[in-house]
Amino acid sequence: MNLDSVQYLADTAAVSDSSRAITIGLFSVIIAATLYITVWASRRTHSATDFHSGGRGFSAVQNGFAIAGDYMSAASFLGIAGMIALFGYDGFLYSIGFLVAWLVALLLVAELLRNSGRYTMGDVLSYRMQQRPVRTAAAVSTVTVSIFYLLAQMVGAGALISLLMGIQPGETYLGMSGETAKIVGIVVVGMLMTIYVSFGGMKGTTWVQIIKAIMLMTGAALLVLLTLSIYGFNFGSLMNDAAEASGRGAAFLEPGLRYGVEVPGDALQTMWNKLDLVSLGMALVLGTAGLPHILIRFYTVPDSMTARKSVNWAIGLIGTFYLFTLVLGFGAAAIVGHEAITTQDAAGNAAAPQLAQAVGERFGGEMVGAILLALIASVAFATILSTVAGLVIASSSSLAHDFYNSVLRKGKATDNEEVRVARLSAAGIGLVAVVLAVFAQGLNVAFLVALAFAIAASANLPTILLSLFWKRFNTRGAIAGIYGGLISAVGLVFFSPVVSGSETALIPTMDFAWFPMPNPALFSVPLGLLCAVVGTLTSKEQDFAKFAQLQVRALSGAGAEKASDH
Structure with a gap:
């Protein structure tokens, strides 16, 4: 098999005008x-319940597909495929972590959270606490996590637009350089996500996510089948070619290429590298159950049993998809080649679309390659749109419901006022995400999502679990837990090699890094938990009767829809 010719095509073939026309179409x-x-959903959105939770009318299958559509983001399709293509075995760790995390969400959070809250996680956290400080902290944490997650989707959009327009370094298209094209892609996604949320609310967002999940599973399955068919459906042969093409041989198929790297003569750095791997795993496994845009999906179904069933559906879809990423990543390494991948995007975010083009060219020439590239890239673009819509509605709902209504208006805001503030918040969050994404284009989108997971695992999950299971837990503990986990996670990353002190850092010209690990969860999760416990024990506030009421609500669902009306 002449794989070198395929690599050459993927590396040197220019995207023709007809290819661009197919893609744009x-x-x-x-x-x-x-x-x-979105327009259809806007005509059916009349109340705050419709806007925040889609009227609680989605079935387990529908919500399962929507959860999968929300969760399988650009990080999954673009980032993980790129990580596997560049780093082999170590890249697949993301897929494993993202999937295992759903066991935590299923067993500890989904059903109890659905029974205990109304629209947001702030409903649960504040139920037996002082409303205003706890809801403020919940809103701050929700927006912070969502912004980091949004950055990943925006960066993926920029890489995708640049690839599809066929813009290589030093080339222009329609008067735009490659960097300008990426920025335009980011702005377009920002505008669209604001429109989706502002007009469609949760109903529109959910149906966009359902359709996107179907498209993504279908597109990924097609690309996997075509890739495997080149190797006679012999995955071992594919892996061998991937290892050979990577230039790293057997090391490509073994741990230690990116994480847990052993540095000869430097035992300290070797230790930090291995601890960073543990830290990454902790963030991925614990983060899902604290992600605001995932948590609010449990409120879109009529009861807790449906919430549990929808998680089961999501696990099946997500697990299948992450097995696909293994083929996509190794396929890109074998067929596209390391050099072509990094030339197009240094972080590897365009590996999956490049694989689609190379496979298509092998089966039917440049036109088939262009069609398959356009198809897969369109699926990736739909993936980005649906995920950013989910993130924005989580943030805007929290700002409107937790902060505006409960904190500023002390629960006296009308439904119309709350929905209006949510729509304005969506526009503001979209603007912030666009501006930040412009400066974060050099980072791998899978890493950006891992950072969001670390913050969610540090700030949100400990306080949610303590609220549900520890009767002594109180307002000071909740506030200390949220802010302690949030500040420690963001602060440690800020002083890590991710931001300064390395060639791939966000600010490569400066060096103020003293924390040696890119992934902070190993330290920030215990710190968040410690802050919550210490905050609780240093306060005399306690309300065991309210905790008993929360337990009844969490187990039975009695009065859940009025969880915030007290």
Whole structure:
């Protein structure tokens, strides 16, 4: 098999005008379809319940597909495939961590949270606490996690647009350089996500996510089948070619290429590298159950049993998809090649679309390659749109429901006022995400999501679990836990090699890094938990009767829809 010729095509073939036309046409169809859904949903959004939770009318299957669509983000499709293509075995750790995390969400959070809250995690955290300080902290944490997650989607959008327009370094298209094209892609995604949330609310967002999940599973399955068919469905042969093409041989198929790297003669750095691997795993496994945009999906179903069933559906879809990423990543390494991948995008975010183009060219020439590239890239674009919509509605709902209504208006805001503030918040969050994403384009999107997971695991999950299971837990503990976990996670990353002190850092010209690990969860999760416990024990506040009421609500669902009306 002449894989060198395929690599050459993937590396040197220019994207023709006809290819661009196909891509733009498919993008236009997806955008038109999702905008139609948004308009349809806006006509059926009449109350705060409709806007925040879609009227609680989705079935387990529908919500399962929506959860999968929300969760399988650009980090999954673009970032993880790129990580596997560049680092082999170590890249697949993301897939494993993201999937295992759902066991925590299923067993500890989904059913109890659905029974205990109304729209947001702030409903649960504040139920037996002082409303205003706890809801403020919940809103701050929700927005922070969502912003970091949004950055990943925006960066993925920029890489995708640049690839699809066929813009290589030093080239221009429609008067735009490669960097300008990426920025335009980021702005377009920002505008669309604001429209989806502002007009469609949770109903529109959910249906966009359902359609996107179907498209993503279908597109990924097609690309996996075509890739495996090149190797006669012999995955071992594919892995061998991937290892050979990577230039790293057997090391490509073994741990230690990116995480837990052993540095000869430097035992201290070797230790930090191995601890960073543990830290990454902790963030991935614990983070899902604290992600605000995942937690609010449990409120879109009529009862807790449906919430549990929807998680089961999501696990099946997500597990299947992450097995696909293994083929996509190793396929890109073998067929596209390391050099072509890093030339297009240094972080590897365009590896999956590049694989689609190379496979298509092998089966039917440049036109088939262009069609398959356009198809897979359109699926990736739909993935980005649906995920950012979910993130924005989580943030805007928290700002409107937790902060505006409960804190500023002391629970006296009308439904119309709350929905109006949510729509304005969506526009503001979209603007902030666009501006920040412009400066974060060099980072791998899978890493950015891992950072969001670390913050969620440090700030949100400990306080949620303590609220549900520890009767002594109180207001000071909740506030200390949220802010302690949030500040420790963000602070440690700020003083890590991610931000300064290395060639790949966000600010490569400066060096103020003293924390040696890119992933902070190993320290920030215990710190968040410690802050929550110490805060609780240093306060005399306690309300065992309220805790008993919360337990009854969590186990039975009695009065859940009025969880915030007390």
